[in-house]
Amino acid sequence: MATGATDSRQRFIDVAIRLFIRHSFAGTSLQMIADEVGVTKAAVYHHFRTREDLLSAVVEPLVEQVRAVIEQAEAQRGRHARADHMLTGYADLVVRNRALMAVLSGDPGAIDMLRSHPHVRDLIERQIKLFADLEPGPGGLVKAAMLLAGTAGAAGPVLIDLDDDTLRQQFVGAGRRMLGLRTPRPPK
C-alpha cells in the first residue's frame, strides 16, 4: 500500500512537470492534472492540498541539488575556486533539468511562490554571492544575475538541438568568460 501511494504521488508530480512546461505554473490547475492522469480532483487532493504544495514537491529535488552544489562551492578555498565550482555545478544541474528549469526560471507565478520560501531566497542569495564576490560593486551583481537567468533561460527551446554535453560545456565556457575566470588546468 505504501508503495502504491508513493507511486501515485510521483505520477502526479511527473504529470505536473509536463503541464507546467506546457502551460506555466499559473496556467495549470489541479483539475487539469486530475484530467491528465484520469482520476478525480479528490484523488489529487489526497496528496496535494493546493497547487503550491504540488509545486513544492516538483522543485524539492531541484532545490536539494542546488543546495548541495552551493555547500560544496562554499567549502572551496578562494573566491575563484568557489565561483568556478558554483558555475560548473549549476551548468550541470540546469542541463540535467533542462525543460523544467526553463519554465521555473521565468514563470512569475512559480518564482513568487518559491521566493516566499525563506530557504529558497537564502539559496538564491548565496548563489549570487558566490559569483558576485569576484567583482565588487554593481558589476559583480549584474554578471551574477545575468549568469543565473541566462543559463536557466537559454536551456529552453532556442538551443533544443544541442546535446547535453555540448550545452554544459558551452555554458561553463561562456560563464567563465563573463566572470573573468581562467579555465582550470586538468589535474595531473
Add this chain to the structure above:
Amino acid sequence: MATGATDSRQRFIDVAIRLFIRHSFAGTSLQMIADEVGVTKAAVYHHFRTREDLLSAVVEPLVEQVRAVIEQAEAQRGRHARADHMLTGYADLVVRNRALMAVLSGDPGAIDMLRSHPHVRDLIERQIKLFADLEPGPGGLVKAAMLLAGTAGAAGPVLIDLDDDTLRQQFVGAGRRMLGLRTPRPPK
C-alpha cells in the same frame, strides 16, 4: 469620441501590463482586467476579443523597438560593429521596459503565443544571428541565447535597487566581455 476610445484602449493595455507582471500572462484573464479597471467584461471585449489580442497590443511597441534596433545593427559594417550595436540597443530597450521584459522573457504562455507570430520568430532569429556570427559553432549560439535570456531575466527583482543608467552600462559591459567584444573608443 475617437480620443475617448483610444484612451480606454490604452487604459486596458496599462492595466494588462500591471496584471501580467503580477500574475503572468497565463494567470491573467480578461475578467480580471475588467475588474481592475472597474468595467464589465463586455467593455474589454469591445477592444480586445481575446487575451491574445491584448498581449499583442501590449508587446507591439516593444516589438517595433526591437525591429528598429535590429535593422540599425544589420546596417553596420563588420560583424563586431553589428553585434555591438545590437548589444547596446537591446540593453537600452530592456532597461526602458524593465518590469515587462522580465515577465515576457520567461512566461511560457506569453512566449508560446509570441513565437507563433512568424515576424516575432524572425526577429528573435535575426537577433541571435547578430551575436552568434562572432563565433562559429555552438559556442556562438549558446552565448547569444544566454545574453538575450540573461539580460531580460536579470532586469527583474534581483537588481531592482540598481538605477537605469547603472544597469544599462553593466549589461553592456558584461555582454561585451562574454562576446569577446572590445569597448569601442569614444568618437573624437
